[in-house]
Amino acid sequence: MIFTMIKINKHIKKILYPVISLSFFYIIWEISAYYIGAEIILPKPITVFNSLIQIILKQDFKIKLLSTLIRGLWGFGISFILGLTVGILAGIFKTFRMLISPIISIVRSTPVISVILLAIIWFKVDNVPIFVAFLMAFPIICGNIIEGITTTNSKLLIMAKLYNVPLYKQVLNIYIPSVFPFIIAGSSMSLGVIWKVIVAAEVLSQPKFGVGTSLNDAKAYLITEEVFAWTIIAILLSIVTENVFSLVSKKVINGKFKY
């Protein structure tokens, strides 16, 4: 019996463990809500679930979600392209790396709230979350690529140099494949960060549509179950995009970079 239990199929484990942990979380939430007894402070899970369904069924849900999604994708896209370009240049050329490193360190250490407040002063409300997402994601992607390039196997580079392989061929055939895992890791990490900062920036900058805007409205009217519901939507957005990215990157790796 015990032996059979140990041999539980790996796939079942993949589903079973999250179900156990989420059930535990649900029970704690249910008990806490029951003892507090004030839904304005902690609504019951069922109330939040009902609110979530109502939000999703509303006509403007799609535009609110899409607005946030588009901002996130813009922020990620700009960070990815610039992070890749600057990262590759800084990784290959030491002087450029030394010039860019202090700027990346400053951006990385700047508090998100300062960036949001400055962006509110500088940009249109719709662009604030994009700018903030860029400033948060760019150093992650760029830093990861620099790390990938500087840790590229120097023996392979010496081999290529001795065989007079041109630099562009070295970049395409040694640097990029070596850096690829770092690009994936950096992008995945930045996607995790982006949705948090986008929602925070939307809360403060109040664009017309957005998950953050709706979150702030719910807070303003003390509709706590809606605050919870929009938070769940933001979490789902993050999980879905990260999974889509992970699937796409796995396909690219399988197709082009066989290790």
Place this chain on the structure above:
Amino acid sequence: MANLNIEIVNLNFNFSDQRIFENLNITFKRNRVTAILGPSGCGKTTLLNLISGIILPLSGSIEIPENIKYSHVFQESRLLSWKNVEDNIKFVLKSLNKEDVNFRINHYLSEMELLDFKKYYPFQLSGGMKQRVSIARAFAYPSNTIIMDEPFKGLDPSLKSSLIKLFNKVWREDERTAIFVTHDINEALMMGDDIMVLSKSPNKIIETITNPLPWSERDLNRNEIISIEKKLYKLLI
């Protein structure tokens, strides 16, 4: 007629403050395999790096023929793990037309008995096979000089012996100047047309021996080879 040998003339080289080579003079004869034999730390790899121009001497000169083109075999195979055998060789072949590239790849892979493994990735090959790919790559590259830095290090004796035989076979069909460093007397005896013994402290050539046997007759049990082997042992101890 232009000198087609590689000549090292009065070369001095320091590493940090330590003098590695002082007034070193060596001639590597064209289209011969020169084995540089010496103990660890005598500067064998440094000498190869100086010849290929990775590092520069403090003074002195390395006189090389005008049209010299090197290919290399390293201690490790140095293959790109994300490329298959064929693409690994293709990676170093530039300025050649497609047909020539394909011919060279097929020819040298077949010489190295690896033609069936053309589409294999390095992780699917054994250590000896990877090193054979590395040798095939060196031959496929249109060089006139091959530089080899202990290419059989870490391989078991029978594998080493079969690789040496393969190398010699391909070599004799496509003669190029070869400079080959090793600390293994048997490797030097089996491969070297000329064997130079490099000593440690001071790092200098203390003996140059010409192999009395052509490659096809070289056998570690032959008297001529045994007598040189004894001499080399004495020099290295």
